[in-house]
Each structure stands twice: as structure tokens, then as C-alpha cells.
Amino acid sequence: YALDAYTGAILWKVYTGDNSADKGYYNWSSPLIYNGFAYIGIASNCDNPLVPGKLLKVSLNSHRVVSSFTVVNEKEVGGGIWTSPTLDAKTNTIYVTTGTQNQIWQTLSQAIIALDATTMTMKGAWQIPLSQSGSDSDWGNTPILYTDARGRQMVEATNKNGFTYAFDRANISAGPVWERQTGIGGECPPCGEGSVSSDTFADNTIYKAGGNSTINGLGYPGAVRALDPATGVYRWEHGVPNTIIPALVYAHGLVIDAEGPTLEVLDAATGSRLYSYETGDDIYGAPSVSHGQIFVGSLDGNVYAFGLRNPPTLVFDPQCPRNWACQDLGSPRVNGSETFSGGTWSVSAGGSGIGGPGSSFDQFRFIYQGARGDSQLAAQILSQQELSASSQAGLMARQNADRGSPFYAAFLTPTNRLVVAYRTAFDGAANIASSMHIVSHPRYLEIQRIGDQFRAAVSSDGVNYTLVPGSTITLVMPNRVLEGLVISSGVNATLGTAAFAGVNLGIPGKVPASPDPATPCPKIWNCGDVGNPVLVGDQSLSQATWTLKGAGKDIWRAADQFHFVWQQLPGNSTVSARLDTQAKTDPLTKAGIMLRTNTSADSPYYAVFVTPNAGLTVQYRTIQGLNAQIITQNKAFTVPTYLRVARWNNIFTTYVSPDGVAWTPLNGSSATMNINGAMLGGVVVTSHIATALGSATFDSVSAVNTAVPAPTACPTGWNCDDIGYPSPAGSQLFNKGTWTLQGGGFDIYFKVDQFHYVWQSLAGDGAVSAHVTAVTSMNGNEYAKSGVMLRQSTDMSSPYYAALVTPDHGVFVQYRRQQGATTGEVLLPDTYKVPIYLKVGRTGDIFTAYTSEDGVTWTAVPGSSIEINIDGPMMAGLAVTSHNPGSLSVVTFDSVSYQ
Numbered sequence: 001y002a003l004d005a006y007t008g009a010i011l012w013k014v015y016t017g018d019n020s021a022d023k024g025y026y027n028w029s030s031p032l033i034y035n036g037f038a039y040i041g042i043a044s045n046c047d048n049p050l051v052p053g054k055l056l057k058v059s060l061n062s063h064r065v066v067s068s069f070t071v072v073n074e075k076e077v078g079g080g081i082w083t084s085p086t087l088d089a090k091t092n093t094i095y096v097t098t099g100t101q102n103q104i105w106q107t108l109s110q111a112i113i114a115l116d117a118t119t120m121t122m123k124g125a126w127q128i129p130l131s132q133s134g135s136d137s138d139w140g141n142t143p144i145l146y147t148d149a150r151g152r153q154m155v156e157a158t159n160k161n162g163f164t165y166a167f168d169r170a171n172i173s174a175g176p177v178w179e180r181q182t183g184i185g186g187e188c189p190p191c192g193e194g195s196v197s198s199d200t201f202a203d204n205t206i207y208k209a210g211g212n213s214t215i216n217g218l219g220y221p222g223a224v225r226a227l228d229p230a231t232g233v234y235r236w237e238h239g240v241p242n243t244i245i246p247a248l249v250y251a252h253g254l255v256i257d258a259e260g261p262t263l264e265v266l267d268a269a270t271g272s273r274l275y276s277y278e279t280g281d282d283i284y285g286a287p288s289v290s291h292g293q294i295f296v297g298s299l300d301g302n303v304y305a306f307g308l309r310n311p312p313t314l315v316f317d318p319q320c321p322r323n324w325a326c327q328d329l330g331s332p333r334v335n336g337s338e339t340f341s342g343g344t345w346s347v348s349a350g351g352s353g354i355g356g357p358g359s360s361f362d363q364f365r366f367i368y369q370g371a372r373g374d375s376q377l378a379a380q381i382l383s384q385q386e387l388s389a390s391s392q393a394g395l396m397a398r399q400n401a402d403r404g405s406p407f408y409a410a411f412l413t414p415t416n417r418l419v420v421a422y423r424t425a426f427d428g429a430a431n432i433a434s435s436m437h438i439v440s441h442p443r444y445l446e447i448q449r450i451g452d453q454f455r456a457a458v459s460s461d462g463v464n465y466t467l468v469p470g471s472t473i474t475l476v477m478p479n480r481v482l483e484g485l486v487i488s489s490g491v492n493a494t495l496g497t498a499a500f501a502g503v504n505l506g507i508p509g510k511v512p513a514s515p516d517p518a519t520p521c522p523k524i525w526n527c528g529d530v531g532n533p534v535l536v537g538d539q540s541l542s543q544a545t546w547t548l549k550g551a552g553k554d555i556w557r558a559a560d561q562f563h564f565v566w567q568q569l570p571g572n573s574t575v576s577a578r579l580d581t582q583a584k585t586d587p588l589t590k591a592g593i594m595l596r597t598n599t600s601a602d603s604p605y606y607a608v609f610v611t612p613n614a615g616l617t618v619q620y621r622t623i624q625g626l627n628a629q630i631i632t633q634n635k636a637f638t639v640p641t642y643l644r645v646a647r648w649n650n651i652f653t654t655y656v657s658p659d660g661v662a663w664t665p666l667n668g669s670s671a672t673m674n675i676n677g678a679m680l681g682g683v684v685v686t687s688h689i690a691t692a693l694g695s696a697t698f699d700s701v702s703a704v705n706t707a708v709p710a711p712t713a714c715p716t717g718w719n720c721d722d723i724g725y726p727s728p729a730g731s732q733l734f735n736k737g738t739w740t741l742q743g744g745g746f747d748i749y750f751k752v753d754q755f756h757y758v759w760q761s762l763a764g765d766g767a768v769s770a771h772v773t774a775v776t777s778m779n780g781n782e783y784a785k786s787g788v789m790l791r792q793s794t795d796m797s798s799p800y801y802a803a804l805v806t807p808d809h810g811v812f813v814q815y816r817r818q819q820g821a822t823t824g825e826v827l828l829p830d831t832y833k834v835p836i837y838l839k840v841g842r843t844g845d846i847f848t849a850y851t852s853e854d855g856v857t858w859t860a861v862p863g864s865s866i867e868i869n870i871d872g873p874m875m876a877g878l879a880v881t882s883h884n885p886g887s888l889s890v891v892t893f894d895s896v897s898y899q
Helices: 169-174
Strands: 010-014 033-034 035-046 053-058 066-068 087-088 094-095 111-116 122-127 143-147 152-158 161-168 180-181 201-204 204-210 214-215 218-220 222-227 232-241 249-251 254-259 260-265 273-278 289-290 294-299 305-306 325-329 337-341 344-349 362-371 375-384 390-399 409-411 417-423 432-439 445-452 452-460 480-488 497-508 525-531 538-542 545-552 562-569 573-582 590-596 605-611 614-620 628-635 643-648 651-655 679-686 690-702 719-723 729-735 738-743 755-762 768-778 784-791 800-805 813-817 824-827 835-844 846-852 857-859 874-881 887-899
Touching: 033 087, 035 337, 087 143, 087 152, 094 152, 094 169, 111 169, 122 169, 143 201, 152 169, 152 204, 161 169, 201 249, 214 222, 214 232, 218 232, 218 573, 222 254, 222 690, 232 614, 249 289, 260 294, 273 305, 344 362, 344 480, 362 375, 362 390, 375 390, 375 480, 390 445, 409 445, 417 452, 480 497, 497 835, 525 545, 538 562, 562 590, 562 690, 573 590, 590 690, 605 643, 614 651, 729 755, 738 755, 738 768, 738 874, 755 768, 755 784, 768 784, 768 874, 784 835, 784 887, 800 846, 835 887, 874 887
Parallel strands: 545 679
Antiparallel strands: 033 035, 035 053, 053 066, 087 094, 094 111, 111 122, 143 152, 152 161, 161 180, 201 204, 204 222, 214 218, 222 232, 249 254, 254 260, 260 273, 289 294, 294 305, 325 362, 337 344, 344 497, 362 480, 375 445, 375 497, 390 409, 390 480, 409 417, 417 432, 445 452, 525 562, 538 545, 545 562, 545 690, 562 679, 573 643, 573 690, 590 605, 590 679, 605 614, 614 628, 643 651, 719 755, 729 738, 738 887, 755 874, 768 835, 768 887, 784 800, 784 874, 800 813, 813 824, 835 846, 846 857
């Protein structure tokens, strides 16, 4: 559409897409306007169905498509252009990035391409290598142009595989000048996988953002980074609690981003957060800057404008201690005051209060200093005048002195209640994180800030602090906040008084202890809550039966809340139990077994749970701070049930049993995790409700420092690997003579192959045979292949000979005579189906395929004897390909034999 800029009226329009159900292609991104033309990329409706990717050239005079560039060959699909083109006007060159590689031979899909803006002919291209390709490796952001400190004219872009690549603009076909993994790749950028946030360049620095990232070994759901444009080396990194979707903006030494619902303004030189503002929903559109103001739209339906203003006038208070500021916030009807003598602070204040339920503003007296980064504020509350039940005295961290500012506070009331309250958005409702009765005297309070996490603690001696249950909150505020003492009388027109001592603001000290369960933990076991839930959990052991009670929001996403009973287990280990009963506190209440790195809420772990409504779930978190993932689910499991998790080297597996004696590995449950050292192994319960306790009983609980070899580990004497870098990666499970292989990949065909392979070496003449008993596929393809293969090497273009069965098209006898040659084939009719016995054999240079009804009597496939000149040993084994990138085919074999 071309619109009148003053009225919004449609001046003209050109159809560039088709939203019908059987076609579905669109111009997903903004056009490039240059020299009287609009250049518009075309891609599919989320790959369903796939369409040919194109760049259209639309005349702004004739309002017609005058030329186009198609990414793939005629009658092929794939290569969608999802992002806006970029122009180098000096060389008349347009740079575009492309998406889905639908066929292995497509060389311009998942690539960056340089085009002549006039003729729309290609000047150069570079495709990401298969070794770095994921299951949906589209390029997620628009290329940017820059000149580095060495004078090189560069173009840079980031793929959804998590890699950033920088090229010489004049010769992108030569490959990247540098590349760096700047995020954790995947298919779903809104879920934090990869990046679709376009970069910006300023001050000889590349600024980039995206989703899941690791910084100094810790995971963050989002991050902003500054990179040296000549080398890709990080200059600074800034982790955030949400994924960043829209493009970054640079203006006057500031980097502006939107993480989740929050607008951030960062110092471009250091990455320090200078300002933040939470909107009502996620932000998907890039901020813009004009006339000294920042504009951004949110999915809450609002457009926000931000500008500078004069700060509120601070009234000088001669009684205020040196280096502190003393101020009434929210305009109480009476003015507060304070005195300081001998380390004791006496403060008088009016005001209606701080963070009442639903309150969007506060009235209180605030005595504060500026605090940067991680901090700890502590004080003893000596006394508090009781004017009303809502009188407050305590500690606060606050974004600024606005009456509706975000804050985090812990304060006491005269009714011996300790309240932890917070506000996430300017003029938003305040929230109560925790409210508990305390009786201990004297009363010491502490609040700690670590990154964007705040927590409160209480102590009776000012040395040993205990976490306030439910007080741990993630709250995005600037690096510099105001921290200090707060007091409110709760009666707006009347002054109340409170006294403090031992006020100290500094860096965080010792981590406060978690509250102890009411029941002592039995010997050799450890018991406690993880994630600081609002209600403290408990446990008891009676005649070998454990009863666990635990609250918490869930064991999921980037942080967990649950009750845990565990032992420390070094190295290989196994934890088993019978989950006997489970209270249905919530349909998603969880109880089960876990191996966990530590007791931090965001720790890596591997676990199996049973829930009342979802059955059995196996899930894990690979990196501290990142979201957990579900490996497999099975709704058929209910309590009572025997469960086991085992760690063998770096492979974790779930087992099930009918009797606690005979254990069977759960198909699809194995996961490889890069974890070294000891782990915590035991039983867990979470209620999935913050304000209620869930409960479960366990018996036959065992935690031992041994484990059997993982069923997915490659058995002794075998080799197991993916060929050709399929995505997702394949795996194998061997149990009592039966193989279960999972394999992805484009195909075993053409000039290159992608599949999962398990094999042994065959020195000379010989054969390999197997019974293919079952085939299932995720997003199954009628040409998925599985069977037996003889292969020269693990190279994806290696010579081979194979007999492969498909779900709907019979058996393919395939071969490649030379390295990199096209595949030949002999077809058997579609009456040949699973289950089927297959064999391939070699005698000298003659290779032959066989079928059998019983695995004893074999019949040579007519026409299958092929001469292939191969010297030396070969690899002989089982092969599986899904024929569908992004999906796995699951195949079961037995009666595997070598002759």
C-alpha cells in the first residue's frame, strides 16, 4: 500500500501475496525504497505451505511488479525472504537473507545473497554450512552495512542458528570474515531461540540482541551485546529476563531495546541500564526516536512516548544525615522529619502508605542513597509507633522519586506482620509477595539485589538472616536505584515515628538461609524448599514411607519452586522410588524424582514427574537460567508407579518398572547434558499453586552412586553417529537385542545423505541383515527410509549400498558408486512393507540386496547386484532418515546379524 502521509488515504496498492488456504505467501517485512522502486521480500505462511522465496521489484511510478528474483529452481519451494533488504547505494547492491532449505541441493536457501539493484541478477551468495544448520535455519534479521576500523566495507547478519556472520561486501561468496555464536539457536524466536532482532551499528560498534544466551556461564532468556565490528569480540554483555524480538535502536550514546514488555535504555559505552519502563504486554515493534523522544508500541494496544523532564525538586533538609537524601514522596498532608544520634535514626512521617493492595501510588517518607548494581541494604527496626494497623517501617529499593515508581520493599507493621511488596510498572498496581507474622525481637531486615532479582530476609541477631518465604521477585529496574529507609503512619494527616539502627548499604554479603521445614530431616538426607515458595514445605519419614508437602508455582520455565529431599551423589548415580499417592491440589501438581546441580531456583536438572491430568513428564534444563524443556510425555502413567532416573557419564535416562525389580528405559527419555561433578538426587513435590501445599507419598526410595550404561550410549563394539548433520540430531537405544533408532535428515539420495547410522567395521566380503519391525514418524513422510547399509565412510557424499524400506513406496535398493556421485536405485513394489527382513552383502566388488520372510531363507532382489569398486574395509549397519528436515523417524530393529 502507498498511503497519503497526512491523511492515511490509500493512494495505490500492488498485490504481492496470496492469503488463500492453499497458497499463503506474504510480504512479511518492510520494503526497501530506492531509486523509484520498492523491493519486497516474499515468504510463506510459516512454512505451511512452503512457497518459492522471491524478491519483488515494484515501480513506484507504474505501480506494477517490473522484475523479480526467485531463490529456488522452477517448481521448487523454500528460500523465503522474511526480512527487509539492505542497500549499498555506492555499488547499487541489495543484500537479502533467505530461509528454509527444502531440498539438499538448494544452494540459495538459508543464504545471504547480493543482487544488482537494477538488473536483479545475482552478484554473489553464501549458504550456511550444514554443520551449523538447524531444523529451521532462516536468517532472522535484516543485514546491516558498516565500515570497520580497518576500512573494510562489511555486511553482517544473524541466523536463527545463533551465529552472527560478517562478510566483505564485495565478495560474500568467499564466506565470513568472522563468525561468532551470539545466541542459542532454534526454531522459535518468540520462545527465545535464535534471534530476529536486527542489529545496529554506531560508534565503531555492532549492537545486537536476541533470545537465549549465556554470559559468564549463566543463562539469560535475552541479551544485548556490543561487538567489535572487525573481530566479533564482545565489548560488553547485558542479560535480561525476557526475549528481545524487535530491532535495536541507537541514538546519542544510547541503545534502546524492548525485552518482553519492558522498554530499556542502555548506556552504549557500558551496557548499563539507565532507564526501564514496563508496558502492559510484549513489545514486537522496534522503538523509534524523533525530536528527542522515544516512541514504542506494545501488544497492550497502546503507543508510548518517552522524553526527558526536569527532575523533582529536592527540598534541603538540614537534619538529613550526610550523603543521604530525605524526602516525602506522594505529597503527604504533613511533612516528615528525622534525627540522627549515636547510630540511631528516628524518623517521623505521615502518608497513606506503601503498596497497598491495588495501589498505584505511594505516600511515605524516604531516606535514601543511590545504589548501583548488586547491593544489600540492612537495618534494625528498634521501635514503631502504632497509629494504625497500616503503619509501615522498613527498607526499599525504588526506581525513582515518582509517587508511582516501581519499587521493592520489606516493612513491618504494628501488628507484628512483615510484608514484602513490589510494583513492576509506573503507576501500576502494587503486589504483595509475602505477608507473615513474626514475633522475634530484636528485628533486623535485609533486602538484596542480584541482577534483576530481589529478595528479603529477616534476622534476630543481625548476622544470620533467613529468607522471607515468597519474597524472591524478578523486577526490572535501572542499574542505579534509590535504596533506604521508609516510614508511613498510615494516616495521611498524622505523623508516626519509627526508630532504626545499624543502617548499612553496600555490596551483597552471605546468601540468606532458606526457612527450615517444621519436621527435622532424617539422617543422611537433606530437606528444604527450592525457589523460595510462599508456603514452606515439609517432609516426614515413617517405616520407609516418605510424605512430602510442597508449594510453588511450578517446576518449569527459567526458575522452579518445590520441596526437595535429596542426597549428594558424585558421578554416575541412580535415584529410584515408588510414587504411591499424590494429592490433586491442582491438575498440574507434580511429584517425582530429580537429579539437580544445585538448590538455586534456576539450576540445571533432569527429572521425571507424574501429574494428575498429564500423566508422566520427563523434562530438563541444560543451562542455569534458561527455560526447561519437555523431552517426552505419556498420559498412560498414573500413581502408584515405580520411577527411576539414572546418570551415566553425561547421559540421563528415565526408567519405569511394574514391580521395582525389572526396569525398562522409557523410549525417548534420554538426554545428554554437559554437567560435571556431583549432583543432588532425590524426590520432589510442587503444588503448581503459590498459596497451597501439594502432597505425595513415596516408598522404596533409593539413591546410589552407581548406574548401568545408558541405553542410548553406543554399545561396545559399535559406532553410532549422524551422517550429514541432520537436524534434529538422531539417537539410538539398545535393549535386550532390540535397536530403536531415531533419525532426521533430508534423505539418503542424490549426491549427499542425511541420516542416523549405527555400524560395525566389515573388513572384506560379508553382509549385514536386520528385521525392521516398526516405523513411526513425527510429521511422518511417505518416503522416510530405514534399513541396512554398507558404506565406505562417514562423509555425507560417500559411496554406499543399501536396502531401505519406506512407509508407502516399498523397498529402495540404492547405491552411490563414487564419492559425490548421484544415487542409483532399484525399486521393489509397495507390497514390501514393515515388518520386513532386509540384507545387503558384498562379494568382491559385487553388492547384492536380499529379502526374507523369516530371517533364515534369503532371496536376492532381482536386478540388485551392482558393481562398486571400493578398496579396504566398509561400515556395515542400520540407517534411518526421516526425509523431512526438522522431524524424526523412529524405527525398531531386531535380529541384527553380521555374516
